Amino acid sequence: MTITYNTLLEADFGAPEASGEAWMKLYGALEEQAATLVDLKAKDGSAFGIDNWDGESGEGARERVRDAVLALDERSAAARRVSVAITDAVEEFEGAQTDLNDVIAETDREKVTLTDTGSVIPDTSTGTDNVYYAEGLSSRIAAALDRATEADEALKAAIGTWAETFSESERLAMAADASDEAGELQELIDSGASPEAITDWWNGLTEAERLGILEGDPALIAGLDGIPTDTRDAANRDLLDAELDRFNPTLDGDIADIEAQMAAMEADGTDWLNRGRSSGYSPEYEALQEQLEALQSERDQRDSLMSLQDAITGQASTGQEYYLIGYDSAEDGRAIVSVGNPDTADNTAVYVPGTTAELDGFGNEIDRAEALAAASNDVASGQETAAIAWLDYDAPDEVKYDAFSMEYAEQAGSTLSSFTEGLSATHTNGDGHTTLVGHSYGTTVIGHTAAEHGVDADKIIAVASPGLDTAHADELGIGAENVYVTTAEDDGILASTDDYSWVEATLDGITQTEQGRDSDGDGAYAWHGEANPLHEDYGATQFSSESLDSKGNESTDGSDIHGGYFIPENVALENMAYIITDQPDRLQPVEES
């Protein structure tokens, strides 16, 4: 519906503004109550924990609490988006109203007559000059009305989508209306468009078209660099919900049934075939084994996805939202989760984990990102830092066999490079400051990506690096002065680069003592890159870290120390926060540790 001249002129947007603020309060209340419910089952000793309530009803209660928390979390996110949509619309309405009032105030009444309905009639008694003047005014009035109308339609689409006031048919119609645009986007993707080009194209759509694509084809945009973070989050959460819904609800029972059948066969001896020369498991038992393995694999996948869903539910300890920027459940699984919105944050850290990282246990990687965000927010008051746990690559499964290979980093390179470009393209809050933070093999991924594909980042931090696939920090393309490294004394990873250490490390459950490989001590050795990043010849700035385990205890175990950097007790975290917030002058150099 087109907004008319008088409608816009006389409208009062105070009430919508107040309503928008109340939606934000509702969002806060729903988040708060969701957190209260989470606490009811957070630990075994919680009110509804297994220590206090065991049995069928207790188990059922914990599941129902989880369901209630997920529902409230989803609803609170919707309330936040509604609030933002109203606030944005009010801003546009008021802007359009101001534009209109400016035209009225600037109108020269001796040249034209401005009617009550907004028509501009030129005085032609002195010639045709006033006709052009009138056309200019009419055009400005039309632009103001168009601006208000567009904002109004965007508001309707946003409320209909996020507040779920649209009927099923309205949602389908919105998706159908955007099918041409979805096709255009697919063509852009197929043509290899850059994230910046994607962002430009996306920004040229109407809100209804954007929401139509989200509604009709979330998979198209869920993992697409250049699409705004909040939109990717909504798309990925939809896909995650849908994927979890597809798991058979009787999966656990089916597994229990098969296990029971197998146990019965084992008890009565029918599991084993022993006739003459042929012996082994009976065909029936083998068939059950196969079924069991398939179902267990399915259950593992489901449980990993549920853990991911739990990890991104509610607010982070920093008070920031979680954003699911991407995920994939295939094979080891992948995920990208941000603590805080990088599109609007002042600073962004992209944390790339290393060997053994996978979807199962990704909550630990999110914890590290959260620790980076918390520390950064602490050392830079008035600024927001978003921290992303980025696992959009197949990380090596084992140190012993896989982490020597460059294959994993090579396969990650173009993906990480594109991701950093996307962050830059969708950032709306000034220049921003982006830091890539690698841990262990993650540093190799970052080094290789920066050197071979380029990264849109201001700084790089390499923690406990086995080499950055470069001989000098300059090769990373952001200036050697922007590259920072640290490895704690006695970290087992030193064996991959160091010149002197005898390092005790627990590898695959066995404590081993390894000697560093750089026998010449000239820094010309690393698993990846023929240069020790810690050596002064590499050209990076070294900062201090402590030999602590992940609980903050002093340790001499190389493996434990390797996992102990992203905790408040370790000065390494504070130092990383200084780098992430662009305060390198506050760094504690390695000599002072």
Added chain:
Amino acid sequence: MSEFNIEPEAVRAGAEAMFAASEAIYEAMNTLVQESSPLEGSAEAVEFVGIAECVQAVQVWETDYIAVHRADIEDLAMSAAISAETSAEADGDISSAFDQYADSYFPDGRTAPAPERPAPDPSTQMPVNGESVAVA
């Protein structure tokens, strides 16, 4: 499934926390309703389709979505309360069974009305494929 075991005091505290959560959600929703009431019937809601949608959203959330969240939370709270009070698995008509304990959970009465689940959408109750909905 492991055997039933319950620490009544802890579970009772959990049930109380859930009732409190439901009330807090009601209060927040009520604030939204109050703050948005000037929009209802306003010229802006008539002339701006987006603002009209906002009015509808508040109504739908109050009567449907938030009511369902609160009902789910309170159903579980009642179930927990019964298990805590009886030290037994709760089953059957939870709402009626809870009535006898309600006073101890709301000693000063409720500050928020009990949630009411929305009635089923009549459009989903239409007969399909010749199905009869006649009531005997």
